[in-house]
Amino acid sequence: MGVLPRCALFLLLASAPVLAGPGSESRWGLRWSAPPGCIQAGPLARAVEARLGRTVFGPEPEFLVDGVLERGRPSGWKARLSLVDARGNVLGGREVSTAEEACSAIDPRLLLVIALMIDPSAALSGPAPELPPSPAPPELPAAEQPPPEPTGKRGERELTVAVSGTLGLGFAVAPGLAGTLWSGGPGDWTWLLRFALYPYAPYTKDGGHLTLVSPVAEAGVCPVSAESGDWRVSACGSAAFALVFAHSEGFQQSRSEALLRGDVGPRFRLERRLDGRRALHTGLGVSWGWLRPTVRLIKPDGTAEDPRLGLPVQVTLDVGVSFPGPWEG
Incomplete structure (x- = not known):
């Protein structure tokens, strides 16, 4: 068994308490907050649906995946995911992190975990689709380039x-x-x-x-x-x-x-x-x-x-x- 299937199987077993309530036919919603330059809610939702092979997100959801992406400490990135039902009860949560400096490095893991929360059988049925590249900020003319920020992103x-x-x-x-x-x-x-x-x-x-x-x-x-x-x-x-x-x-x-x-x-x-x-x-x-x-x-x-x-x-x-x-x- 390869490394990716083993990781996916481990995530599936660890997610069992969370996945006990929702069914694969349930209506889902996605609420996602990420800094500029990182994957946003629209591209993330489309990538999850491509992984599952069907449309899962829509209005009046029965279950909501609530997530936020933020800088890790002291470096890298960390995403916090919560599974919430229609009454606002938090059914469980997951945390995904990476030590890489680029926030796009967390995208494949994030996509897999959200897909497993919604439908583990469909999430493991095929390879992950390619995620759209994160938007890059427009480059300024050479004469207007600001001085580089010091390491640590103090801004x-x-x-x-x-x-x-x-x-x-x-x-x-x-x-x-x-x-x-x-x-x-x-x-x-x-x-x-x-x-x-x-x-x-x-x-x-x-x-x-x-x-x-x-x-x-x-x-x-x-x-x-x-x-x-x-x-x-x-x-x-x-x-x-x-x-x-x-x-x-x-x-x-x-x-x-x-x-x-x-x-x-x-x-x-x-x-x-x-x-x-x-x-x-x-x-x-x-x-x-x-x-x-x-x-x-x-x-x-x-x-x-x-x-x-x-x-x-x-x-x-x-x-x-x-x-x-x-x-x-």
Whole structure:
């Protein structure tokens, strides 16, 4: 038995749980995202149908092959494929990769895996058809040729957006909402911007009551980042400023003021990809308050105290969903 039939047989056996639901007569759809210059959805769908010997993709599909092609780390290319039914349930997934620098090197493997997901018997019945060549960018005149980009393709960037619930520990545990953006590319450090709102943080001492509302803006850089399979972890250093609105009520008097608090410290990010476009996100930040003004706390007997704003060390925990995607710089 030759090398290609052996590989195809192995893929067929590994795909058994995924292929248990759909039948070969099912209606299929293809949702595919790839960078410019790589195979696009139309040519890929036609090549899969040529491999199977019939038309399989059409409107109102019963099953959808959802895929995305992106740069591998540290080099090569990686395609993530998910099999989704009409109700949106993910039935399984596959990952195809190549260490070659040209994205067209992954096309034959990609074609075989998608064909096996749809109909293994037809996919193995004959040799793979020739794929159309990937479109090449138009050449500029010699006088307008740009200087060559350094190795590592720093022009390719990835933007990740995370939406999460958050808990902050200052005077007390305060729930809130947070949104975070990461931007980075191969060979570059990742930059982060985080915005959070803690709408209610109470503090009571000796009968005096203090209410805090805090919008927070944070920026930082992540020099350490690692990825293994569907998991990604990053370690960052960041600085944050919080505009704190404080309201204190005491005996026959009250006081409201706006204060600025500054913090610096590490922030950690852990993600587990669900598919090519979504991931579970967890973020943990530990910061030291280098700028902590005093806040007026009015007590029931009419006296007042001026404690520092929040604890010297604050902890924030974000849990939510992130949406990664490649961007061209």
